[in-house]
Amino acid sequence: MEPPRTDETRKSIVRAARRVFSQRGYDGTTFQEIADCAxxxxxxxxxxxxxxxxxxxxVVDRTNRLVVEAVIERALRETSLTARIAALITVAADSDSQNPSTAAFLAADAMESQRHPDLNPAGNDAVRTARRFLTWAVDDAIEHGELTTDIDAALLVxxxxxVSCGMAFYAGFVESYRQIDAVAESVRHLLAADLLKLSQP
Structure with a gap:
């Protein structure tokens, strides 16, 4: 008779797998390494x-729900492009501090989706999700006059x-959350200043 399957054990496996996949990649990861980690x-x-x-x-599905969807949900509460991008960076940095290895996994998954596109056949990867959100956010900013209509929207996206992928990569491989917060704050200020310039005719 099989022992009962527990959701906590499954979550533990997923957390361990996220760590190992982020460190060794899809091809380099084995079930034994995940078992050892868990x-x-x-x-x-x-x-x-x-x-x-x-x-x-x-792991992709749970990490997307844990980080990507939470980031976008928080960013959608804001009303300006600058505030939305700031929220995106802030929540992403906070998520990794609460759930270590999420940022590293998302960065690794972006590369894996290029090597193994069949791993995410429904397009359920963070890069495509983030690009869709940013495209909407930039278009919305243009529509509401926050950005000039002659801006190259695709280039801005x-x-x-x-910037977003770079922050995810950085957050995933830097162990000091204080340092991540400081860098995130600096990026927010830089983006705010640059986006303000883009809004001026």
Missing amino acids: DLARPAIDYYFSSKRALYRE ETLMV
Whole structure:
């Protein structure tokens, strides 16, 4: 008779997998390493997940819900592009301090989605989600007169993507959360100043 499956054990496996995937990548990760990281026996991973692909997809789904959706939900409460980008950076930095390895995993997943596009067949990766949000935010800023209509919206979206991905990468591999907060604050000020310039005719 199989022992009852517990959600807490599953969450523990997902947390461990997120750490290992972020450090070793999809190809370099094994169930044994995840089991060791989760302090579980190797067969426990098989018991909950039929394959590494299934586990990876669950890590992506849970991390997106934990960070990406929370970031966008918070940013949507703001009414200006500057405030939305500031919220995006702030919440992302806070999320990683509360759930270590989330930022590192999102940065790693961005690369994995290029190497293994089949891992996220529905387009459920952070980069595409962030780009959709930023495209909407920039278009909304133009529509409401926050940015001039002659601005290159696509270029601005990609610039903001670079900043966002760069912050995620930085937050994922720097262990000092005080340092992350300081850098995030600096980026917020720089963006606010630059976006203000873009709003002027």
